[in-house]
Amino acid sequence: MTPDPRYPELRRRRFRPIPVRMLVPNVITLLAICAGLTAIRLSIEGRMELAVAAIVFAAVLDGVDGRVARMIKGQSKFGAELDSLADFVNFGVAPGLMLYFWQLHELNNGGWIAAMVFAIAGGLRLARFNASIDDPNKPAFAANYFTGVPAPAGAILAMLPFYLAFLGISRPPAALTAAYTLLIAFLMVSRLPVFSGKTVKMRVPPELVLPVFVSVVFFVALLIGYPWYILSIGSAIYLLCLPWGWKSYRDHERSAAAAQATAAAGAGTPPPASASFAPPSGDAEDERPVRLN
Numbered sequence: 682m683t684p685d686p687r688y689p690e691l692r693r694r695r696f697r698p699i700p701v702r703m704l705v706p707n708v709i710t711l712l713a714i715c716a717g718l719t720a721i722r723l724s725i726e727g728r729m730e731l732a733v734a735a736i737v738f739a740a741v742l743d744g745v746d747g748r749v750a751r752m753i754k755g756q757s758k759f760g761a762e763l764d765s766l767a768d769f770v771n772f773g774v775a776p777g778l779m780l781y782f783w784q785l786h787e788l789n790n791g792g793w794i795a796a797m798v799f800a801i802a803g804g805l806r807l808a809r810f811n812a813s814i815d816d817p818n819k820p821a822f823a824a825n826y827f828t829g830v831p832a833p834a835g836a837i838l839a840m841l842p843f844y845l846a847f848l849g850i851s852r853p854p855a856a857l858t859a860a861y862t863l864l865i866a867f868l869m870v871s872r873l874p875v876f877s878g879k880t881v882k883m884r885v886p887p888e889l890v891l892p893v894f895v896s897v898v899f900f901v902a903l904l905i906g907y908p909w910y911i912l913s914i915g916s917a918i919y920l921l922c923l924p925w926g927w928k929s930y931r932d933h934e935r936s937a938a939a940a941q942a943t944a945a946a947g948a949g950t951p952p953p954a955s956a957s958f959a960p961p962s963g964d965a966e967d968e969r970p971v972r973l974n
Contacts, residue, residue, distance in 0.1 A: 703756075703760065705749060705750075705753065705755055706746045706747070706755050706760050707757075707760050710742070710764050713742035713771055714739075714766075714767045716738050716739040716771065717735070717771030717772075717774075718770065718775070719735050720739070720779065721774075721779070723735060724779040724782045725782060729779070733847075736771065736772075736775060736776060737908075739771040739772075739775075740833045743771070744833070746764065747764070765807050768803070768807055772803055773799070773801075773803025773832060774800045774803075776836045776840055777797065779843075780796055780839065784842070784858050787855040788855050788856065788859055791856075795859040795863055798862075798863060799839060799863070802866035802867070803832050803835065806829055806830075806831075806835070809829075809870075813828065820934070820937055821937075823930075825876065825877060826874040826875060827875040827876075827877045828873075828874065828875075829868065829870055829872065829873055830865070830871075830873070834875075835865050835868065835869040837915075837916060837919075838865050838868075838919065838920065839861075839862055840912075841861070841917075844913040845909075848910065873923065874926055874930035875926045876925075876926040876929060
């Protein structure tokens with residue numbers, strides 16, 4: 682048998698070293714998974730404050746890994762898939778189990794069902810997001826919005842009963858906590874447009890760089906010094922802003938439909954029967970930042 686002349690090249694391809702710039706974002710994602718799994722262990726041991734802090738830390742890492750990948754050009758399809766799996770563990774499974782160990786177990790099977798529904802809602806939300814990335818019928822302005830509450834935000838919102846309890850407020854009835862958990866799960870899998878801000882490119886003028894740094898440091902100091910106050914207020918503001926995101930999306934939708942009708946009338950052709958919009962311009966920038974939830 683004559684050896685395949687392509688074999689040396691195939692072998693070189695198979696054992697090609699992975700660039701370090703692609704490993705860095707994946708290591709950050711793996712650290713986030715470790716934080717989520719540690720939160721589950723801490724909740725089993727009854728150390729709920731540390732468990733909640735671990736989930737918040739995982740959410741911070743989830744926001745950092747994509748930006749690091751974009752900065753060092755280390756995005757990859759493997760990293761995008763790993764990030765989705767990490768989000769399911771950290772922001773679906775872990776918060777659901779924490780709520781069950783903390784209070785939902787008082788409802789027996791009813792509490793377990795609420796925890797399972799929340800975890801499943803997180804998985805469904807991530808799967809729908811990944812499947813709709815390349816939707817050709819998505820309007821251009823839709824890139825500024827999530828469909829449903831993103832998984833990290835859903836986890837932070839679902840833990841609002843923890844924050845209030847840590848502030849000294851008496852626990853609500855277990856049935857109310859279960860209803861609130863199901864509400865957040867519904868918001869995650871709903872079609873509600875939620876402003877993302879990912880496509881907003883903000884450039885800080887040179888004269889404002891130092892004030893911005895001071896503001897960020899001040900916010901981090903507040904979060905460290907008064908975490909439960911900041912998280913409670915932030916969760917309440919986020920929930921109150923959801924109707925604004927829906928209204929903003931509807932305004933964009935009406936404007937796009939009116940512009941399409943005007944363009945069709947000016948061209949002397951009737952508007953198309955299906956009100957589909959032009960897809961966003963193919964800015965094939967990165968794979969990884971697009972897949973972050």
